[in-house]
Amino acid sequence: MTDYAKNLQDFYGREDYALLAGQQGETAIEASFKELTYIPRKTTPLPGLMAEKMLKEFAGQGAQPTALYLHIPFCNLRCSYCSFYRNPFEAEQVEEYVQALLAELEHLEQQGVFAKQKLEAVFFGGGTPSVLSPQQVSAILQKLHSVAKLTEDCELTFESSIYDLDADKLNACLDGGINRFSFGVQSFDTQLRRSLGRLNAKEEVTAKLEEVAAKDVKVIIDLIYGLNGQTTELLLEDIRTALACGVSGMDLYKLQIMPKSPLGQAIAKGNISYAYNDRMLAEMFIAADTLLAEQGARALSCCHWAMREDERSHYNTLVKSGANVIACGTACGGHLGLYKYMKTMDRADYVKKSHAGQYAVMGMGRLSEQYHLLDKLSGQCDAGCLDFALLKRYSDADWQQLLKPVLEQWELLGLLYSMDGQYRFTAKGKYYYRQLDRVLLTAAEYALYGKPGLMEQAGQKMMGLMKNMK
Ligand code: SF4
Structure with a gap:
């Protein structure tokens, strides 16, 4: 059985952890975060x-x-x-x-x-x-x-x-x-x-x-x-x-x-x-x-x-929140069951394949079974309200306890506050929600899968570069 708390020690022990989790900026409304690119792990390319x-x-x-x-x-x-x-x-x-x-x-x-x-x-x-x-x-x-x-x-x-x-x-x-x-x-x-x-x-x-x-x-x-x-x-x-x-x-x-x-x-x-x-x-x-x-x-x-x-x-x-999305057309992405996919970028190819009765997918990946949990966590971040009780449906672990060091740091920075068993984002937290999302997902993946190996890190770096080239 995976020891989530032990796995997370590798995340909290990262040299750059304090920078990733965020620090107070020059004024009360600012926080500074080290840039973190999030690429979902354990996705099998197909x-x-x-x-x-x-x-x-x-x-x-x-x-x-x-x-x-x-x-x-x-x-x-x-x-x-x-x-x-x-x-x-x-x-x-x-x-x-x-x-x-x-x-x-x-x-x-x-x-x-x-x-x-x-x-x-x-x-x-x-x-x-x-x-x-x-x-x-x-x-x-x-x-x-x-x-x-x-x-x-x-x-x-x-x-x-x-x-x-x-x-x-x-x-x-x-x-x-x-x-x-x-x-x-x-x-x-x-x-x-x-x-x-x-x-x-x-x-x-x-x-x-x-x-x-x-x-x-x-x-x-x-x-x-x-x-x-x-x-x-x-x-x-x-x-x-x-x-x-x-x-x-x-x-x-x-x-x-x-x-x-x-x-x-x-x-x-x-x-x-x-x-x-x-x-x-x-x-x-x-x-x-x-x-x-x-x-x-x-x-x-x-x-x-x-x-x-x-x-x-x-x-x-x-x-x-990870629902199925059927994508129609060219240059768009969808999500069906355990698969995420990207349609062809080439319009002529799309037209030809559609008339030939083919679903014009350029590339796809099979997601880890844990994606339900990760998508819900990300969806909660997007909504500006973390409700760990709702995550129980997707995982037995006590995520509130596991993520406590990050949550406490964010309370100190005025990014969120605890109320009625939830962590609600302040206006400042909402402004920084994308950074908070990436940190939470990265931490959760450390807990679920352990520290990424060298090959995995290299693959993620490559995907990150491609993502940033847009
Ligand atoms: S942002 Fe402007 S140029 Fe781009 S697709 Fe929308 S309307 Fe067109």
């Missing part, structure tokens, strides 16, 4: 050819929480911070891709993937799904309803730009059952938006949000903090504007500077300087979190707030 076997295994299992992701990898915009995989809009290529999506949905049905499952959430993401024509939107939604069963309260989300969701497209979405629209607003400030490559003025954005919200569907927006030229007051003004538009929910993300994005490259070449440090960013986040709480918004995670009682952010919650 070739994409095994995808059909994975579908069959999944089809043979009983009903489980399951979501569907539909990827539309086209976009007309060129946002400065974007490094997503997307293709410029070309009508013929979009139509060819839509036909391949329809063929793929049929193939999944024929393999029995939908037979025992009711989809709890469907998410159209991209790219920008609103590049689709109303006819294409209808065709995909009709096919979806014909091949799959949806739960009564299934959340159907459609990511959209502000400028191309015209009345016909909006109606096609509504007629097909879309009940939640997600707009990447990023900022309402016209000048800031234009500096990002988003051309609609504030008034056009608010008018579109109000128009869609009036259809009695949920309207979710993304806002970003840490944009060059953005002040805390501007961010708070954005939040007030969003509330006034009647949005149902809001995601608030820290600007990620991806090396391959136009912004990342401009900074690397010295053409733009980036002015924000951790203290300023933490200050902005904490001010936003405080305002949202004052306005009665419910924090569903460390970066998502609900303004309406019925906003659940169910797709994200499912993804982050």
